[in-house]
Amino acid sequence: MTKLLEVKNVVAGYGDGPAILNGASIAVQPGKVHCIIGPNGAGKSTLLKAICGMLTIRQGDVTFKGKNLKGLRPDQVLREGICFVPQERALFPKMTVRENLRMGGFSMPDKSTLEKRIDEIEERFPILKERRDQHAGTMSGGQQQTLAMARTMILRPEIVMLDEPSLGLAPKIVQEVFEIMRVMTEDGITVLLVEQNALMGLKHADWGVVLDLGRTLFEGPAAEVLTDPRIQELYLGGKKAA
Amino acid sequence: MADMLQILILGIALGGVYALMGAGLSLVFGVMRIVNLAHPSLIMMGAYVAYWAFKLYGIDPLVILPVAMIILAVTGVLLYKLVFEREAKSATYSEMTVLLTFALAMIFEGGLATAFTNTQRVTSPEYATDAIFLGDIFIPLGQLYAGIVSLILIGGLALFLKYSRFGYAIRATTQNREAAQLLGVNVNLVGLVSFAIGLALAGAAGSLVSFVFSFFPSKHWEWIAVLMSLVVLGGMGSILGTVVAAYLLSIVAAFVGFFFGATWSTLTFFLALFVVLLVRPQGLFGEKPELA
Numbered sequence: 001m002t003k004l005l006e007v008k009n010v011v012a013g014y015g016d017g018p019a020i021l022n023g024a025s026i027a028v029q030p031g032k033v034h035c036i037i038g039p040n041g042a043g044k045s046t047l048l049k050a051i052c053g054m055l056t057i058r059q060g061d062v063t064f065k066g067k068n069l070k071g072l073r074p075d076q077v078l079r080e081g082i083c084f085v086p087q088e089r090a091l092f093p094k095m096t097v098r099e100n101l102r103m104g105g106f107s108m109p110d111k112s113t114l115e116k117r118i119d120e121i122e123e124r125f126p127i128l129k130e131r132r133d134q135h136a137g138t139m140s141g142g143q144q145q146t147l148a149m150a151r152t153m154i155l156r157p158e159i160v161m162l163d164e165p166s167l168g169l170a171p172k173i174v175q176e177v178f179e180i181m182r183v184m185t186e187d188g189i190t191v192l193l194v195e196q197n198a199l200m201g202l203k204h205a206d207w208g209v210v211l212d213l214g215r216t217l218f219e220g221p222a223a224e225v226l227t228d229p230r231i232q233e234l235y236l237g238g239k240k241a242a
Numbered sequence: 243m244a245d246m247l248q249i250l251i252l253g254i255a256l257g258g259v260y261a262l263m264g265a266g267l268s269l270v271f272g273v274m275r276i277v278n279l280a281h282p283s284l285i286m287m288g289a290y291v292a293y294w295a296f297k298l299y300g301i302d303p304l305v306i307l308p309v310a311m312i313i314l315a316v317t318g319v320l321l322y323k324l325v326f327e328r329e330a331k332s333a334t335y336s337e338m339t340v341l342l343t344f345a346l347a348m349i350f351e352g353g354l355a356t357a358f359t360n361t362q363r364v365t366s367p368e369y370a371t372d373a374i375f376l377g378d379i380f381i382p383l384g385q386l387y388a389g390i391v392s393l394i395l396i397g398g399l400a401l402f403l404k405y406s407r408f409g410y411a412i413r414a415t416t417q418n419r420e421a422a423q424l425l426g427v428n429v430n431l432v433g434l435v436s437f438a439i440g441l442a443l444a445g446a447a448g449s450l451v452s453f454v455f456s457f458f459p460s461k462h463w464e465w466i467a468v469l470m471s472l473v474v475l476g477g478m479g480s481i482l483g484t485v486v487a488a489y490l491l492s493i494v495a496a497f498v499g500f501f502f503g504a505t506w507s508t509l510t511f512f513l514a515l516f517v518v519l520l521v522r523p524q525g526l527f528g529e530k531p532e533l534a
Binding site: 052054073074075078079083084086090091092093094095099102103104106107 | 410
């Protein structure tokens with residue numbers, strides 16, 4: 001099994017606070033959708049933040065294509081080819097949709113390539129073309145999520161990390177979000193997805209990773225994780241999350 | 243009717259100067275979340291640069307303006323590196339900078355007063371006391387020039403923010419610091435440059451103010467109240483809001499001065515500050531504060 005990104009025994013937390021991750025490990029395979037599940041407080045979002053450089057990794061290693069990412073700033077991790085879409089979507093509410101897309105390619109040195117890629121993105125997601133001059137903050141939740149996800153594709157990253165993209169969206173819109181995720185994988189992008197709704201997340205994933213109390217409990221093909229009795233126990237036994 | 247038009251024109255001319263005075267303050271607040279109480283004392287520094295350049299060498303304030311901008315921008319870089327950057331990681335950064343900038347304001351005031359005494363000064367190029375007449379209406383040339391130069395500078399700032407790559411980075415950092423960082427913006431550098439630009443604008447405003455108002459070191463306390471009311475009415479961090487508020491309040495103040503006497507015209511700004519905080523705390527263009 002080839003690994004694109006390897007997270008090994010990572011310990012991390014916020015500021016000087018207690019460690020949220022206590023030795024989490026995952027092996028990310030190229031081209032696949034990986035869904036990280038686990039009860040509230042398991043450290044799912046924290047893991048993504050540690051990978052992208054928003055949090056200091058206290059112990060352990062994050063290796064991407066043989067290079068250690070530990071200690072890099074978010075802008076440096078981004079240049080390596082890993083994009084992160086946080087829960088709050090990271091949009092600029094008072095910039096237009098087009099300007100938000102331009103910010104997506106901020107790290108690209110060549111402006112004409114950037115404009116060309118934005119045009120391509122607009123072709124693929126017509127709603128973004130339609131709303132081009134509208135402030136991002138005035139769009140609906142689903143449209144904002146579309147913008148946030150489409151924006152990462154401008155850089156043609158190798159890995160996109162999505163933190164609960166379905167949060168706060170109506171079921172029908174959630175389907176659209178997963179549709180965009182499928183489009184990403186067709187482009188060869190590897191996806192690392194965090195989902196509160198384990199059932200839904202695993203259904204759309206190839207690989208499942210179960211996190212609890214900051215550690216990797218177990219991982220495996222999504223279909224197997226879905227039916228694993230330990231899942232029932234983790235979720236229904238503790239009654240922590242739905 | 244001619245009276246009304248006259249007052250309106252005077253209000254508009256001064257509005258530009260107030261807008262320039264407030265724009266730098268607003269920019270710095272937007273990017274760094276620093277309420278820079280030392281901003282007016284830095285404007286005062288710019289005014290002294292223009293004053294002495296004219297007094298000693300006869301250089302026109304409009305000519306020295308770019309020099310004042312550079313001097314203040316360099317001051318900005320030093321202040322940022324020495325004072326603000328090292329505290330940026332503190333959890334109480336925003337609160338602490340209120341005290342920090344308050345202290346800086348007192349230091350600058352004391353420094354200027356020690357060096358140049360508290361004597362009232364005004365730079366007096368010929369046009370400062372000249373005026374042009376359009377029928378019954380007169381326009382003081384000094385205020386007209388100051389208003390026009392202010393507009394040019396603010397327009398330049400707007401174009402820079404709207405179209406340049408760095409302008410994108412500044413706007414992005416203002417709106418969502420974390421997101422900007424995730425997309426590859428070096429937010430610390432953005433903070434530094436914004437602070438330098440903010441102070442350069444203070445330097446420019448100082449050069450203009452030096453021949454529009456008389457000034458002395460401790461007068462900056464009067465200005466901070468005026469600038470705060472502009473920034474609050476416009477919406478914290480919104481430069482457009484600050485500019486609109488500056489014109490609005492300046493015009494209203496001109497009319498208040500005409501009807502009730504000049505003493506009352508300053509009151510306009512304080513009253514506006516009061517009313518805005520009561521009725522619409524987010525100001526004209528600000529975000530409505532979210533309820534926790």
